[in-house]
Amino acid sequence: MSPKKEIAYQGEPGAYSESAVYKFFGDTAIAVPCKGFSDVFKKVEIGETEYGVVPIENSIEGSVNQVYDLFLMYDHKVCGEIVLKIDHxxxxxxxxxxxxxxxxxxxxxxxxxxxxxxxxxxxxxxxxxxxxxxxxxxxxxxxxxxxxxxxxxxxxxxxxxxxxxNISDTPNNLTRFFVLSKNDAAASGNDKTSIIFSTKHIPGALYQALGEFAKRGINLTKIESRPTKRQPWEYNFYLDFEGHRTEKRCTEALEGLRNKAVFVKVLGSYPKASEISNTI
Known part of the structure; x- marks a missing residue:
């Protein structure tokens, strides 16, 4: 029998992140509560837990920016995603x-x-x-x-x-969670990849960068900008696209992006969430 997996999450028992842990890993998982998002990253970093689960965006309020910032500080990989219906x-x-x-x-x-x-x-x-x-x-x-x-x-x-x-502003309140580990997932045939990149501050730089995906027929599912916090009015771009980083067209697109961008970090490739799960 394989040992039970320990998975770090932010919050106390009963938190939505805990529900996301059980939805992804099953009822036999050991959910390890943490005070903050940074504590989840730290536990995975030092090997106290093999995995962590963190919210990355909500359908009403948008991205959880602190989590995106933590991905810049750590070398963890995204190896899975969960979409959970939130019933407040x-x-x-x-x-x-x-x-x-x-x-x-x-x-x-x-x-x-x-x-x-x-x-x-x-x-x-x-x-x-x-x-x-x-x-x-x-x-x-x-x-x-x-x-x-x-x-x-x-x-x-x-x-x-x-x-x-059911006190949410909209009835279709969904939160997307990332599963993080030290390695991403093998190709499943129905994958997404998440990356962070920045471009030169010149006309057409972003257009040319995104063109690497367009000319290879790669669908972008999300793009968002965040301040780099290094210089005022300079931004990192957070991008999700369909496909696994090991697929030929994705590998070529990433290589083309690296030739045009100032900075590229691949957060990981992972199977798409198969369905929307209700809170348990």
Missing amino acids: CLIANKGTKLDDIKVIYSHPQALAQCRNFLETLNCEIISTYDTAGSVKMIKEKRMMNAGAVASEKAAKIYGMEILSK
């Missing part, structure tokens, strides 16, 4: 009514994804490091005038009451 709930201690709520806690991404609902409550909104961690906190402190935005699973784990379900 307003959670409180048993006996607390909606009218009792004066303050609401959660991770900044979760609060932003429920902005319309939260604005109707006229409550103080306070950001914390985790959705499930917020539920745990108001439980341990017996805060009867507080609520937390988190999953139904978190409410069950901590024995709390759900005051409102």
Whole structure:
């Protein structure tokens, strides 16, 4: 029997990242909670866990920029992706009514994804490091005038009451997660590749760089810019494209990009997420 895999994730038991761990690795996986995203990267770096799972973008609020920045600091590879449906709930201690709520806690991404609902409550909104961690906190402190935005699973784990379900701004709230390790995945025939690159600050540089993919018929599924943080108004580009880095056309496109770009980092190739999973 193969040993159980240990997978680091950010948050407390009941966090959406924990659900993503079990969706990808199965119920026998050992999910290892971490305080921050950087802790997930560190655990994989020093070999405390073989894998880590981190959110990379949300369909409402966009990319999780801190995670992209961490990929620049570490040499980890993306070896898988998960797309998880996010069903936020307003959670409180048993006996607390909606009218009792004066303050609401959660991770900044979760609060932003429920902005319309939260604005109707006229409550103080306070950001914390985790959705499930917020539920745990108001439980341990017996805060009867507080609520937390988190999953139904978190409410069950901590024995709390759900005051409102499905409070996201849109019903189709999805988060995409990356599975990171020290190696990426072998070609599956239905893959994506993620890279980071920067170009010279001259006219047509980005157009020429992207042309390496266009002329080989490679479909780009995402492109986004982020400040390099080295010089004002200089940017890195984060790009996802269909195909595995070992495929001939992808290898040629990457080589062509390297000839035109200032910097190229391949984050990894991995099988496309097969389906959208519901939170467990």
